[in-house]
Amino acid sequence: WKSPRSRLPPGPRPLPFIGNVLDMPKRYAGTDFGALTNKYGDMVYMNVLGQPMLILGSHDIALDLLEKRSALYSDRSQSTMVHLGGFDWIFSTMSYGAWWRRHRRAFHQFFNLNAVVELRSMQRTQVNHFLHRLLNAPDDFSDHIRHVFAAMIMHAAYGIQIAEKDDKYVKMAEDGIAAFSNLLVPGKYLVEQFPVLRFLPKWMPGAQFQRDAADATIVVHGVREVPWARTVESMREGTAVASMTTTMMEHISTLEGRDAEEEETIARNTTAVAYGGGADTTFSLIQAFFLVLASFPEVQEKARTELDAVVGPHRLPDFNDRDALPYVCAVIKECMRWHAIAPLGIPHRLIQDDEYRGYLIPKGTLVIPNIWAFSRDERRYPDPEAFVPERFLKDGKLNADITDPSEFAFGFGRRICPGRHFAESSLFLTVSSVLHTLSVAAPLDATGKPQRPKVKMTAGFVSYPEPFKCVIKPRAPWAEALIRANDQLAA
C-alpha cells in the first residue's frame, strides 16, 4: 500500500501554506524547470498555493498525456483577472467544452492547411514590402519584422491594410496584448488565489486589481470591436477587401435570431484572437533568425549555394520551391529548436484524476510541457546549444528520423496551435527571401573585427532574443534590383 502522497509523481517537498512557491522559476522558466527535471525526473509534481502542477521534461510523456489522452488533458485554468478584465472571449484561455470548440472550428476554417493557400499571394506582397523596407532602413530591422507579421494578420483577419508607421489598429492590438499579459503576471494579484476578493469595491484599499481590470476592459474594446466595426462598415460601403470578417459576416447574414447573435460573437472573438496568437510568436522566431545570421555566417553561405542553384538571380523564392530547398527548411527547423518561442507552451488542465506510470495525477493539475527542455534533449539533438541545420539532413534530404521541432513548438493535442500552418508558410517565405537577397552580418568593432551579438533570450510566456545589432545589405547588385523590381513601396 502506498500513501496518496507517495503515489504522486516526485517533486520538491512543499512548505506549509505556500506549497512549492519558492521552487517556481526565478528567471528563464525553461532552464529553471529543466533543473528540477534533472533532479526529480521527467515528471515533476508541485503544489503552488493549492494549485497542483506537473512539469513534463520529456516530449514522449507530453505526447502520451496531452495527445493520446487529450480528452482528459485539454482544459485550461481559469483566471479571475482575465475574467474581470473582460478578456474571457480569447479562446486560448477558454475551458474545454462546446463554446471553445465552436471558436476553434470557426478559426480552423480560415487557417487550416488548405485554407492558408488562399493567403499566399497576400503573404508574398507583404514579404516583398518587408525586403524593400530592409533595404531602405536596415537598422530598423526589428520594427520591420513586427510590421510584416502585423500586416499579414490584419489583412487576413480584417482585410485592413495597415499604415507604414504608427498604425492605430496595430497599436490597439499591442495594447491589448500588454494589458492581457499584465493581468496574468504570476503572483501579482491575490484575487487569483482568493477569488472571493473580487467582491471588494473599487475604492477600497487593496482593490487595485479592480482598477487594473477596469482599465483592461477599455483596451478590450479597441482590440475586439474597432477593427471589426471598420470592416463591417466598409462592407456596407462596398469597399471591403475579402477577409475572415467578410466571409463570416456573409454567412451570418443568412442566419437569424440567437444563431446569428452567437455566430457574430464567435466571429468577433476569433478574428480578434489572430493578432494576439500570431504576431508576437512569428516576430520572435524571425528575430531569432536574424540573430542566427549575424552569429553563424556559415549558415548564409550554405543557404545561398542552395538558393542560387534552385532559384537563381532572376526571381524570388516561392512556396513551390520548398521541397527543392532542404537546407533552407533545415535552417527554419533549427531556428525553431534553438530558440523556444513559447518555452512552456500554454498549460493544459486535467479534468479528472488520472494514473500514469504508476503515479496519480490529480484532477485540476496544470500540466506544463517544458518545450525548451524538449529542444535541448541531447539524445535527439547532440550539442543542443550549437546551431546546426545539418542535424535535420541526411544525404542532402530532410531526415524523417529526426524529430521535427514543430512537433512540440506548437503545443499538443486538441489545443495544438491552430495558426501553425499560417505561421509555417509565413516563416518559409520570409526566411527564404531574406537568405536569397540580403546579407546579414555582425557589426564590426573599431579594429574591423566582427562583434558577434550576445545570445540572450527574454523570460516570459513568449520569449524573444534581447535587442541586438546587425548590418543588413543586399547580397549583390542583382539582389537589390530584384527587391526593387518586385515591390513598389515608396523609397
Ligand code: HEM
Ligand atoms: C511560430 C509561430 C507560433 C508558435 C511557436 C505558436 C505556439 C503556440 C503554442 C505552444 C500554443 C499552445 C498549444 C497548447 O495548448 O498545447 C498555441 C496556441 C494558439 N495559437 Fe499559436 N503559435 C504560433 C503562431 C500562431 C499564429 C500565426 C496564430 C494565428 C494566426 C496562432 C494562434 C493560436 C491560438 C488561437 C492558440 C490557442 C489554441 C487553443 O487554446 O485552442 N498561433 N500556439
